[in-house]
Amino acid sequence: MNRERVFIVMPAYNEARVIGRVVREVRERYPDVIVVDDGSLDETARQARESGAIVARHVLNRGQGAALQTGLALGLERGADVIVTFDSDGQHRVEDIPALIAPIAAGAADVALGSRFQGAAAEVPPLRRLMLRCATRFTRLVSGADVTDAHNGIRAFSRRAALAIEITMDRMAHASELIDQIRRKRLRFVEVPVTIRYTEYSRAKGQGAAGAVRILLDYLLGRLLG
Amino acid sequence: MILFQWIGIPLLALLALVTVAAAVRRQLTWSAAVAWTLLWTAAAAAIAVPDATMSLAHLLGIDRGADLVFYCAILAMFAGFFVVFVRFRRMEQQLTRIVRQLALRDASDSAPRGSDPPQRP
Numbered sequence: 001m002n003r004e005r006v007f008i009v010m011p012a013y014n015e016a017r018v019i020g021r022v023v024r025e026v027r028e029r030y031p032d033v034i035v036v037d038d039g040s041l042d043e044t045a046r047q048a049r050e051s052g053a054i055v056a057r058h059v060l061n062r063g064q065g066a067a068l069q070t071g072l073a074l075g076l077e078r079g080a081d082v083i084v085t086f087d088s089d090g091q092h093r094v095e096d097i098p099a100l101i102a103p104i105a106a107g108a109a110d111v112a113l114g115s116r117f118q119g120a121a122a123e124v125p126p127l128r129r130l131m132l133r134c135a136t137r138f139t140r141l142v143s144g145a146d147v148t149d150a151h152n153g154i155r156a157f158s159r160r161a162a163l164a165i166e167i168t169m170d171r172m173a174h175a176s177e178l179i180d181q182i183r184r185k186r187l188r189f190v191e192v193p194v195t196i197r198y199t200e201y202s203r204a205k206g207q208g209a210a211g212a213v214r215i216l217l218d219y220l221l222g223r224l225l226g
Numbered sequence: 227m228i229l230f231q232w233i234g235i236p237l238l239a240l241l242a243l244v245t246v247a248a249a250v251r252r253q254l255t256w257s258a259a260v261a262w263t264l265l266w267t268a269a270a271a272a273i274a275v276p277d278a279t280m281s282l283a284h285l286l287g288i289d290r291g292a293d294l295v296f297y298c299a300i301l302a303m304f305a306g307f308f309v310v311f312v313r314f315r316r317m318e319q320q321l322t323r324i325v326r327q328l329a330l331r332d333a334s335d336s337a338p339r340g341s342d343p344p345q346r347p
Contacts, residue, residue: 036329045334055334058325066322070329077330170322225315 004081004105007032008097009071010053011064011153012088016042018201022090023051029094030084034074036067054078065174069167076162083162087153089201096194100156103190110161110187113147113179114154114194125198131212135176138216142223143180147191151175154194161187172207173219231273238270 008030012019023033035048039061049055056074058067068085075083082104086092096114103109116124117132124132132151139150155178157165164185169177182189207215242263249259272279272295279291288294 034333039325049334053334056329057332057334058329060321060325062322062325066326070326073326074330074333168319170318221315225312 005032005079006030006082006084006101007034007075007078007080009034009036009068009075009083009085010088011036011038011067011071012040012044012048013038013061014040014042014044015088016044016047018090019044019088020047020051022088023048023053026086026094027052030097034071035088036071038062038064038067063171065167065172066170068174072162072165076159081159082156084156085153090199091196092154093195093197096154099192100154104156104158109190110158111182111189112156113189113191114152115149115191116152116194116196117148118191118193124196128206131209135212139176139179142176143183145179145183147179150179169218169222171218172215173222176219177222234273235270238266242266
């Protein structure tokens, strides 16, 4: 069996404290790691580079959506067959990656989306659970796609899917935009159960309720104005 | 003629002149210059003949000419906000594209292009 070339893409903003450890952990199984440093003010880029990642650096902070699109472009440029996006704050588990790649390698899907609400999802903090449920409802409503967790950063894309998708919403609204594009470009997707490690660090970096409202407005304006 | 007319009308005439001058110097497209000049002319007309705005207001079912001018100004302001907002978004998207191009060009494991290695003296 010829192995697909898998690239792991990590958008990162001010993650110097954890990025080195996350990159090293991922590289034990997947050596091709791309870190997109989204204009961090700390040592994120250096830490990532020293841990063996390919580092693309945004000279200005442009948002997670923008960083993901840069990562997809670089992965394609380097000849990736499969691109897995993975958060740089350590909230995802490397053990979940093979299950995301499998449906794509088998040709059963173009995109595999990690879902913390499917199967054996670990305990999600109650308020976060409520917010994520609302966000998912919203995404399902506007995209018409039947997903259970719209705002999870761990996903896998086939080369074809990565070529087809173009994230234009620079900030956090890209998660809904992505689902929307999967539908409109008729890409086949599956959801794969994954576990999120809710550490104090990753929780502090997550979105509060005000952030959720901002994301919603961002998404609606983006849809209206294109 | 009231005092405000003595101040307002020459001021608007000056603005129209500046607008035309800007168009001549190609700092403004001719279509934009015409649009601005029309606006200055309308404002000057409203100041010169206040009754004109009143009859126009009545025609539209508004009581006072001043109210009509006020409503128009508010509407124009919102339209202006909207145009600026759309342009701002487009500029942000262009900025992202530039930042992305730079990031891809200088990705760490490839030699930066367009720059020669430093020369020894």
